[in-house]
Every structure is written in C-alpha cells, then in structure tokens.
Amino acid sequence: xxxxxxHVDMNAYFAAVAQATNxxxxxxPILVAGSLGTRGxxxxxxxxxxxxxxxxxxxxxxxxxxxxxxxxVSADAHNYVTISLRLRELFEKFTPKVENFSIDExxxxxxxxxxxxxxPVELAKTIKxxxxxxxxxxxxxxxxxxxRLLAKLASGMQKPDGLVVxxxxxxxxxxxxTPVEEMCGIGPKLTNLxxxxxxKTCGQLARFPVEILERRFGKVGRYLHLMSKxxxxxxxxxxxxYEKVKSIGHSxxxxxxxxxxxxxxxxxxxxxxxxxxxxxxxxxxGKTITLVVRKPDMITVSEQTTLKFFTDDGVQIFQxxxxxxxxxxxxxxxxxxxxxxxxxLTHKASQLSLFWEERRKQLLLKAMDVINDRFGxxxxxxxxxxxxxxxxxxxxxxxxxxxxxxxFGRI
Amino acid sequence: MVYQSIGGPIQVYALFEKSQIKPLHFKWGxxxxxxxxxxxxxxxxxxxxKLHHFGVLDTQDNFYQLCYSEEDFSWTLIQTWxxx
Numbered sequence: 226x227x228x229x230x231x232h233v234d235m236n237a238y239f240a241a242v243a244q245a246t247n248x249x250x251x252x253x254p255i256l257v258a259g260s261l262g263t264r265g266x267x268x269x270x271x272x273x274x275x276x277x278x279x280x281x282x283x284x285x286x287x288x289x290x291x292x293x294x295x296x297x298v299s300a301d302a303h304n305y306v307t308i309s310l311r312l313r314e315l316f317e318k319f320t321p322k323v324e325n326f327s328i329d330e331x332x333x334x335x336x337x338x339x340x341x342x343x344x345p346v347e348l349a350k351t352i353k354x355x356x357x358x359x360x361x362x363x364x365x366x367x368x369x370x371x372x373r374l375l376a377k378l379a380s381g382m383q384k385p386d387g388l389v390v391x392x393x394x395x396x397x398x399x400x401x402x403t404p405v406e407e408m409c410g411i412g413p414k415l416t417n418l419x420x421x422x423x424x425k426t427c428g429q430l431a432r433f434p435v436e437i438l439e440r441r442f443g444k445v446g447r448y449l450h451l452m453s454k455x456x457x458x459x460x461x462x463x464x465x466x467y468e469k470v471k472s473i474g475h476s477x478x479x480x481x482x483x484x485x486x487x488x489x490x491x492x493x494x495x496x497x498x499x500x501x502x503x504x505x506x507x508x509x510x511g512k513t514i515t516l517v518v519r520k521p522d523m524i525t526v527s528e529q530t531t532l533k534f535f536t537d538d539g540v541q542i543f544q545x546x547x548x549x550x551x552x553x554x555x556x557x558x559x560x561x562x563x564x565x566x567x568x569x570l571t572h573k574a575s576q577l578s579l580f581w582e583e584r585r586k587q588l589l590l591k592a593m594d595v596i597n598d599r600f601g602x603x604x605x606x607x608x609x610x611x612x613x614x615x616x617x618x619x620x621x622x623x624x625x626x627x628x629x630x631x632x633f634g635r636i
Numbered sequence: 637m638v639y640q641s642i643g644g645p646i647q648v649y650a651l652f653e654k655s656q657i658k659p660l661h662f663k664w665g666x667x668x669x670x671x672x673x674x675x676x677x678x679x680x681x682x683x684x685x686k687l688h689h690f691g692v693l694d695t696q697d698n699f700y701q702l703c704y705s706e707e708d709f710s711w712t713l714i715q716t717w718x719x720x
Contacts, residue, residue: 246676246691247699249637249717296637304689307678361676601683 227393229345230461231333232368232376233316233352236385238329239269241363242308243298248362254279254295256288261297264478264561268300272385305329311360319348322461332373334461345369349388371396374457377409396455401428408452415449427453470507474515474566475499482521486555489563493550494543494610496565501539502602504567505594510535511567514542516549519562526553535571538590540607542567639701639715648702648711659690659702664713669694682707689714 235241239257244250254274258265267288270279277292285297309328316323319342322334335348342348349367356365366387368379375396379389391399404426406416418441424430430453438446451457475496483489493516504511515529528549536542546565578584596605603610647663657677661670676691685707692700699717704710 242676247717248675248693249699249719253637298639301678303680304676304678597683599683604683 228334228336228371230370230373230376231335231345231349231352232326232370232373232380233312233331233333233365234368234377234380234384235312235329235363235365237269237271237275238363239300239305240271240274240298242305242361243301244271245361245363246304250296250298254292256285256292256295256297257300258285258288258297259300259478261285261299262480264480265297266478270295308361308363312356315352315355315360319352321463324461326377330377332376332461346388346390353386353388372455372457373459373461374409374452375399375455378403378407381407391455397428400431400453400455401426403427405430405453410452411449427455470509470570472515472566472568472570473500473503473507473509473511474564476517476562476564478519478562479560482559482561484556484559486550489550489555489560490547491609491611492563493546493565494539494607496563497543497546498539498606498610499602500565500567501537501542502594502597504537504570505573505590508573509570510537510573511570512536513567513569514545514549515566515568516546517562517564517566518550518553518560521559521561523561525562528552529568531569535573536567537573538586638718640718641715642713643715644713646702646711646713648704650704657688657690657704659692659704659711662700662702662711662713669698669700672697675699 265285364386370376370391435450517527649661688704701714
C-alpha cells in the first residue's frame with residue numbers, strides 16, 4: 226500500500242494564537258516579541274506585518290520602522306504550548322502515527338485511514354475545520370504526499386491556509402523546477418555550495434553524478450541525491466515515541482548591553498540554574514557545556530568545553546561556562562545576549578557517590594528541587610542570584626516539541 | 637492600541653463543569669461584566685499549582701485576560717485591551 230503522509234504547518238503560529246486569543250488583533254499587523262522594549266526581538270510577525278517586509282529575528286524598532294502601525298505583543302509561551310498540545314491531541318484522533326516536528330508543525334501518517342475518514346484531501350479539510358471549531362480560530366497549511374520530505378515541501382507551497390497534494394506520478398514534474406533550498410534540510414551554506422556547481426533546482430541535483438556528491442559530502446551526498454528525486458524512507462513514529470533530547474539550553478537578551486562581568490555572570494548563573502533544573506526534571510546529566518555570547522554589534526561567538534564527568538549541577542555548569550566567559554573580554558567587547566546549553570546527555574544513573582561532600586551536594590540539590598517543585602522556580606536559589614531582578618522569559622523555542630515528561634514534570 | 641496591565645483582584649462567577657472552568661461574569665470595581673465568549677484558555681505551572689488564564693470578551697466586545705489561581709482560589713484581572 227502506498228504511504229500517505231500529511232504535514233500540518235500552522236500559519237504564523239505565535240501571531241495567530243495572539244490574534245485568536247484577542248480578536249481585536251485580527252486583521253491587524255502584529256509583532257510577537259520576547260519583550261516589548263526596544264531590545265525585544267520579533268519571534269513572529271503576523272501575515273499583515275509580513276506584507277511590509279517584517280521578518281522573524283528583526284528587533285522591535287526595525288519592525289516598527291517598516292510597519293509603524295504594527296502592534297507589539299509580548300510572547301506567551303504557555304498559551305502556545307497549550308494549543309500545540311491540543312493540536313496534537315486532535316491529530317491523534319485520526320492516526321497513532323503523529324510526529325511533532327516543532328511547536329507548530331506535525332507529520333501524520335494516515336496510510337489506510339481512508340475508510341474511516343475519507344480521502345486524504347477530505348481528512349485534511351476535516352482537520353482544518355476541527356482546529357478552527359474546537360481549538361482556536363487559526364489556520365494551517367497542509368501538504369499531502371507519499372513521504373515526509375514531499376509532504377513538507379507541499380505544505381510550504383501554499384500559505385496561508387493552503388492544501389497541496391503531490392502524488393507519486395507528479396513528483397518528478399514538481400521537483401524539476403523546485404529550488405534546492407526549498408527542500409527541508411538544505412540550508413543556506415549547502416545551497417551556496419551547490420550553486421558553485423551550477424545546481425539550483427532539484428532536477429539539476431538529480432542529474433548530477435551521485436559519486437561526486439558522495440566524495441564531497443559523504444553520506445549526506447547520497448541523501449541529497451535521494452532527496453532530489455523525492456525519495457525519503459523515514460517513518461512517522463508512533464504517538465508514544467518521543468525523540469531523545471540532544472541538548473538543553475537557555476539564553477536571554479540582557480536588559481541593557483553590559484561591559485560589567487559581574488552583571489553578565491549573574492545572568493549566566495540564572496541560565497545555568499534553569500538548565501540544570503530541566504536536566505534534573507528529565508533525569509538527564511550532560512558533559513558538554515556551550516557558552517554563547519552576542520556582542521552589542523550583533524556578532525555572536527560560542528565556545529564549548531567537555532567535562533570528564535556528567536553533571537546536572539547548576540553551579541558546576543556555571544563554573545565551567547564562566548571559565549569560558551572569563552576568556553572573553555566583557556569589559557571591552559560588551560555583552561548583549563548570553564546563553565548556555567548542555568549536550569552530550571545521558572540518562573542519570575542513580576548511583577550514590579562514595580564521597581560525603583558529593584553526596585551532601587546531591588542531597589542539597591534534591592531538597593532545593595522539592596521546594597521549588599512545590600512553590601515555583603527560584604523559591605530557593607543560590608545567594609548570588611538577584612531574585613528580585615530575575616530575567617523573565619516568555620519565549621519558547623520554535624523547535625519545542627511536546628515531551629510531557631519534561632514540560633509537566635512533577636506537576 | 638495597547639494592553640493595559642491591571643493585576644488587581646476581582647470577583648468571578650464561574651461554572652466548574654466537565655473538568656473545565658468557565659467564567660460567566662466578573663465584578664471589577666462596582667461594575668459587573670457579563671462574559672460573552674471565552675477566546676482562549678491556557679495554564680501556567682507555578683510549583684505544584686497552576687494558574688489558569690482566560691482570554692474573554694464581554695457583551696460590549698471588550699477584551700480582558702483573567703487568571704484563576706489554584707493555590708488560593710483567587711481571581712485576578714491581568715490586563716485589558718485598550719483601543720485608544
């Protein structure tokens with residue numbers, strides 16, 4: 226039986242949720258930003274604002290310059306997460322094979338559901354209708370194709386509120402003129418490399434000798450060749466499968482640029498504590514600590530260190546990240562944004578340490594977690610943190626995926 | 637056009653039904669507002685409790701964001717939408 230995959234992509238998701246929650250924003254250009262101040266970064270402009278050239282990643286003043294009448298709205302991560310979870314619940318009513326690709330995108334393998342829910346197009350229309358009736362007045366673009374790669378390509382072809390079908394017999398025709406950068410997984414760097422060889426479309430890529438691609442890109446070269454022909458054998462996993470977490474990180478833009486290492490360290494300590502708490506909630510420990518610093522001129526630098534042991538201790542993460550920070554000259558270069566992430570993760574082994582000092586620290590962290598789980602984050606924290614001036618983050622990474630264990634951990 | 641933060645306590649008449657909370661009226665100052673539509677609902681975990689947020693429209697089509705705290709059963713008017 227031929228596979229049928231649906232890719233559901235919510236249109237301008239954060240902005241659409243804000244507009245659905247407050248209908249007075251409907252039809253108006255709005256900019257969803259991490260903070261309303263002049264240093265806020267736009268995470269999602271509405272379609273009305275996009276017409277004026279506003280893009281994700283611009284600062285609020287840049288967006289307002291292009292579209293002065295735009296309303297700036299503060300991001301509300303919990304609202305987006307709540308709706309994303311409800312969308313997933315709805316998708317699971319049609320198939321057990323649902324994979325969240327990000328907070329606002331999902332793949333559904335609907336192979337063999339025709340007798341239950343009608344043709345794929347009918348099912349896609351039902352999903353669109355039920356989202357609007359049961360969840361929120363928001364729209365999505367749906368792509369229908371024989372695999373994930375083509376379904377994602379199809380959903381991007383018509384926005385907003387699109388519905389595009391790519392059948393197996395039309396694959397070659399569609400891909401012949403499709404620019405390579407429109408395929409999921411081909412980023413700007415790879416696009417430029419392919420351009421140097423005169424490859425602009427998937428059709429050209431398909432005719433390019435696979436041996437040369439393999440020699441230059443290794444396994445990726447082979448995969449590129451398959452992609453260009455619209456072949457993708459990857460499965461949509463069953464609903465209970467959650468992809469293994471690869472890294473956990475947090476970052477924040479400082480209230481004002483700073484040249485004071487003490488200020489940068491205070492932000493860093495808070496971020497390290499947040500990362501460590503999420504590690505412990507998910508029962509993870511990590512070895513590789515990465516520090517990201519963005520300078521006032523928007524140039525971003527990052528460096529990582531790999532420890533000899535796994536850790537979930539915020540102070541340990543902070544000490545490691547701070548060592549990297551001390552190499553960076555905060556006084557002269559300045560800091561606009563600071564971020565920290567822990568990767569190289571393992572599931573925590575419940576082995577007790579032989580050393581009393583280490584055990585004492587573990588017990589202390591456990592006690593702090595119990596209090597913070599009960600009364601909220603940062604109810605108890607290290608004395609060095611300025612609890613009255615904690616950085617508030619309403620943002621959520623677009624790459625967020627439902628993982629009930631982490632998000633609803635111990636609630 | 638801006639949100640106006642309020643953050644003050646309010647009295648709310650609500651229906652707890654089918655595992656859901658449905659705010660029906662709220663009293664802010666001396667005035668009672670009838671809720672015509674709940675436009676959004678989401679939860680914010682704070683420790684072991686949750687804050688239940690609601691986006692609502694009154695019968696005059698004005699927007700309000702209300703919040704119910706599981707911890708002390710209190711209601712707060714978070715913000716209103718000001719067209720001016």
